[in-house]
Amino acid sequence: MAANCAELGEVPLGRRLLGRDVVLWRGASGSVNAFENRCAHRSFPLSHSRIDGDRLVCGYHGCTYDSDGNCVYTPSQPKVPTGMRVPVFPLLEEPPFVWIWLGPPGASGGSEPPRNPWTSDPGWSTFGSAWHVNANYMMVHEHYMDFSYAPILHRRDVPAEIDSMPAFNDIEVTETTVSYTRLLPDAQLVDWEADATGLDRDVTYKRRESGTFVSPAMHRQYWELATANGERYTTTRTHGITPETETSTHVFLQASRNYGLDDHAVTDRLTSFLAGVAERDTSILEMASAHVGYDGWRGGVEFQADAAALRARRIVGVMLAKEAGRSAIRPGLAPTSRRDSLSPRQPVKG
Ligand code: FES
Known part of the structure; x- marks a missing residue:
């Protein structure tokens, strides 16, 4: 989990998650985005940027990134250096939570966040x-x-x-x-x-x-x-x-x-x-x-x-x-039962 939805507002949010520095931000269209918190120019923390529509503008020299992490503007020169971008992490906003995938791309196995x-x-x-x-x-x-x-x-x-x-x-x-x-x-x-x-x-x-x-x-x-x-x-x-x-x-x-x-x-x-x-x-x-x-x-x-x-x-x-790719022996687990046995709707017994 990366954040509560309400935490993502008008300013970017820097957060270390699983040891990685991430910047979370919400564009004007409402979409949420997660970049590595490091500008592709001088590695300035993008958490100190500003949001401009659905773009993020670095707070140091003004390099501007779209929601796919591609740099679309650099200062002082008309052409953006080829391939200039920042790593992007998949996010899923399911109110009230925002979920992030920090593993290898495509390795989430189609798993979905738990429902509450x-x-x-x-x-x-x-x-x-x-x-x-x-x-x-x-x-x-x-x-x-x-x-x-x-x-x-x-x-x-x-x-x-x-x-x-x-x-x-x-x-x-x-x-x-x-x-x-x-x-x-x-x-x-x-x-x-x-x-x-x-x-x-x-x-x-x-x-x-x-x-x-x-x-x-x-x-x-x-x-x-x-x-x-x-x-x-x-x-x-x-x-x-x-x-x-x-x-x-x-x-x-x-x-x-x-x-x-x-x-x-x-x-x-x-x-x-x-x-x-x-x-x-x-x-x-x-x-x-x-x-x-x-x-x-x-x-x-x-x-x-x-x-x-x-x-x-x-x-x-x-x-x-x-x-870690090792075989594992599961010690002493009880037999498999239904996934989530306690719902808050169940009556108190006794
Ligand atoms: S460090 Fe971000 S634009 Fe220079």
Whole structure:
């Protein structure tokens, strides 16, 4: 994932993705483009250019590129040097996300980005944000997949009755995905839940925390509250997770809910709540990364709460081995099951 759509506006956006410096920009026609962030003249960063219609004008001497990366104007001479161009990367804008292909041209295998219907379904309300973590991308994935830290790290955001997260009720694994579910003890609402849903604080509710490792580029988490009469209040976090380098990661969040759809106060409350969550998550991950890095992180003792994260780690290990052209033996995966077993529409059980 390269960006949230809303990030691409009137000025070019420079971003390092998988170790490559890229400039992302949106032309006047609305199309999105990605070039190597390096002018073909003096290698000036094209992120410091200006957009002129559907062209990008270098901020140094004014060389101008069309959306195919071809230089169509050079200063001080009437003829553009033959073949002068910048490398272009394929982009796919599927709101709310912009996806990029940085591999060899044509090697994407026809794969398509994962669909997240609740980010566009009129029965849901969604807003986005993005941030940066100085930690390996798998630390970010594994952090989100092991939510057992929540009663410690996010103490005020989890009901007092839930002083430790129960074991997973279910983990389902496919060749490329891991989905997990845990049912939580009945409990009253904490502040963010009460403020966002408008439900009665003095009543106890059932909860389910679940999630899916969708791909190395995406994780989803669902937090579901169920009332006694079966109403479900679901808050989802769809995380785009893109390595910047081996030790740093971009996170693109879309937060969705199936309640308070047009209520800006609910959006504001969830925005501030989730910003606080992201800040604490980032702080913990950066401390761990600075201390031991991903090698030290994955060298520790494992326990039950790590079960889903370990399966995702194996999947990524197999993908990396395949990419490196080696044969790979997949250790201990469960039998293949349906691709994405948890939909946010599923009722809370128990
Ligand atoms: S460096 Fe871009 S025009 Fe000279």
